[in-house]
Amino acid sequence: MDSVWHPRISLDSSVQSGFLLTLDQDTKRNILVELLTFWKNWHFRLLRDLTAKMKFCLPWRSTGVSVIARPRDEEIEMARMAVQFELEDLNMRPDPEPLLTEMVHEAAYRENTVGLHRFCPAENVGKMDRDVLHAYLRNYYTPDRMVLAGVGVEHAQLVECAQKYLLGTCPAWGTGAAVHVDRSVAQYTGGIVKLERDMSNVSLGPTPFPELTHIMIGLESCSFLEGDFIPFAVLNMMMGGGGSFSAGGPGKGMFTRLYLNVLNRHHWMYNATSYHHSYEDTGLLCIHASADPRQVREMVEIVTREFVLMAGTVDVVELERAKTQLTSMLMMNLEARPVIFEDVGRQVLATRSRKLPHELCALIRDVKPEDIKRVASKMLRGKPAVAALGDLSELPAYEHVQAALASRDGRLPRVYRLFR
Secondary structure: OOOOOOOOOEEEEEEOOOOOOOOHHHHHHHHHHHHHHHHHHHOOOOOOOOOOEEEEEOOOEEEEEEOOOOOOHHHHHHHHHHHHHHHHHHHHOOOOHHHHHHHHHHHHOOOOHHHOOOOOOHHHHHHOOHHHHHHHHHHHOOHHHEEEEEEOOOHHHHHHHHHHHOOOOOOOOOOOOOOOOOOOOOOOOOEEEEEEOOOOOOOOOOOOOOOOEEEEEEEEOOOOOOOOHHHHHHHHHHHOEEEOOOOOOOOOOOOOHHHHHHHOOOOOEEEEEEEEEEOOOOEEEEEEEEEOHHHHHHHHHHHHHHHHHOOOOOOHHHHHHHHHHHHHHHHHHOOOHHHHHHHHHHHHHHHOOOOOHHHHHHHHHOOOHHHHHHHHHHHHOOOOEEEEEEOOOOOOOHHHHHHHHHOOOOOOOOOOOOOO
């Protein structure tokens, strides 16, 4: 037994693949690829046909390697079962956020790129086999889409090991030229996706769960390659939000706008949370809200009003608080070694370079109130993307939501009824 202590090293090989770059049919393949990788990592396979991720400890002994090599039939079947379970869990879980995120992207980017289904339709699970997986891997798991990142290792030593283990090896799926590579650019369309569903019995235990209707409204922001990415990140932090219950305490975001203006003033609101999804060629800033089905119209108006107020006056104190919280979150995340090498891999894949933490902190500090107002005003000029789940009998028309976001006060047009 080796009793010598060695410094810890973390390595990761990131691959530029996934639903953003793939066709709809390839999106469904990618899920199985990820799950096969997971199972091989779980069983600690040896270094063989390495393409996705690898983690070593000195002196270069494999302790946990995620690989995609030659999947056996039982592994593919296990992956199919895992996908089927995820789909069933998606429709049963009380938290609708993953499904709403899928729906709002479908509404925002109708039938293109990030608007394609990220979750595999149940009827396609059985169609995935070894040939389909290998075809996907030949197209997207190519050297020009990979970045090898290391933390705690000398560059020359990393290059030597990469040449030893990665170069000159033939992958299990062959070395044929990539074909059918989708290089589409995201086209924002806006729109609405609705899913009527009985949410009165979603509790998974004996404790009843209130029947809620969930809505998510989003507007196009910017890609992470643009200069406005940092102001949008600060804006998202400034909106903040969360569930109606919180244990409180420092750092919980209790002074963000969605807490102060929404959850603290409207006791019937169960959730109000801001999300910012940013990609290589587009971005989406969303607010997710939940309430009783009878108060959906009022809930939508509250959300549209918060969107409109983004382009209004920005208090210096709340802006500084949001910038401090974003900086703190950034630095705390980068204390973990796995996050560091993931950050290196992602940045190099996306931008061919890496911004150091102090550079990002400087960009955050430079955000001014006029920057927030400018990016918010630009965002409000676009069409909204709306996702709605649950009892939608009181949901306002899409045209009314669009009119509210274009108004000065964010209010929905008045609707008069002769009969109730």
